Amino acid sequence: MEAWENDQQRKSPVSDTLTTDQGRSLAYHLTPGDGPCIVFLGGLKSDMEGTKAVHLEAWARGRGHAFLRFDYSGHGESSGIFDEGAIGDWHQDTLAAVDRLTEGPLIVVGSSMGGWQALLLARARPGRIAGMVTIAAAPDFTEDGWWAGFDAGQKAQLAAEGRVELPSDYMEPYIVTRRMIEDGRNHLVLRAPLHLPFPVRFLQGTADTAVSVDTAVRLLNHATGPDMRLLLVKDADHRFSDETCLKIIEDAVIDVRGVG
Template sequence: MAEPTYLDTAQGRRIAYHLTEGDGPCVVFLGGLKSDMEGTKAVHLEDWAQATGRAFLRFDYSGHGQSSGTFEEGCIGDWHEDTLAVIDGLTQGPIVPVGSSMGGWQSLLLARARPERLAGLVTVAAAPDFTEDGWWAGFDDAQKAELEAKGQVALPSDYMEPYIVTKRMVEDGRTRLVLRDPLELPFSVRMLQGTADTAVSVATATRLLEHAASPDMQLVLVKDADHRFSDRTCLDLIEAAVEEIIAAIEE
């Protein structure tokens, strides 16, 4: 595994990244919650970029992977700041984010913050507003009381050790919601979603599809695919979606 390069942000965080030079637009992988840039999808896209001569960037949010900090210290807003730091500091010109799970939410926040930079977007099991519509909405009274009294609560996960959800994560997430107000995505969008995903529902995908305003937005449902969306068929679909977006840009 190659050693990453690091970017120091204005907030004092140290972000690990790998940047592949190549032709634009730069494809930027935005990973999921408690995931890292060594995951199957990120590495597969890097291999694709190197084979096709495309610019590509993968990185770890603070509290993830090889970047500074701990997960419990962070929140959606911190990871949004990290995303802006790497986009502004490491890329130029048009970009095509590929947002996976929480990275899908991050890609939508990025579209709001830097609309002039996005030339297109691909999401994989995008999880917008999950701190509110997933975590908070799913808490029972005891969990809400524990969050208030102790400042955190542990949630089980189908994919890793339990999440430690902090009060700050929930409260900050409330200020970053994208499904309550108009969401303009003035470029081509390809959304990929597995029907066997137990972390993000098909209903969430269709809600985003119906809510966002885009001239060219398509949702592809893959029967029996789970949240990882990382088998050969799924990886080929991600690659094809990226190539389709780039082809439309370069016409």
């Protein structure tokens, strides 16, 4: 399973930074405005300069909405090495960004691995979330995608060497570490009750080769909440960033926000 994006835009002005309790330096852009603050959580090996993050920031600014985008450690302009990171590290980064940089209710938009991070955030800070939009959400992919897809030789290599190299449809080959797999097991969200007591819109392209429609349906069936909907977009791929898809994301944010 792959859960990342490579849709880059022109770089923004120099980012601000914050230092987490773990000593990691996170780059971010915070746009002031009316709440709830919209928080964008990017995908694996993506960064805050991706098409969706930059587009939504400009859209939010134009409507006077507060907006936060940031790079997890080992991503983009933040400190750290990607191959040394794991889901739990990026969850800590998300908590640091949200707790230190925002106040009050949030609208969380999570793309791919960022969808998993959005669900972890909802579990950790349930009182802060006013609405959620996920785009090709990839919960539990380290277990259900990577580990489940490894053959006996790859599992043996991971145990012996601590890492396995896998090809990517979107960029150069990347490394899956034993720590990534083991840490992922400590942050699974589809094995225990997952209550989302706020409006949620799951967006999924039918031509996505990284995250399947079956994954989206599984998430919809597993989670509970008063207002959850899954929107399938025919022929949309994992990037979900053409003009039509960006408008769908905007509409979903408006929908869960409840005001224009």
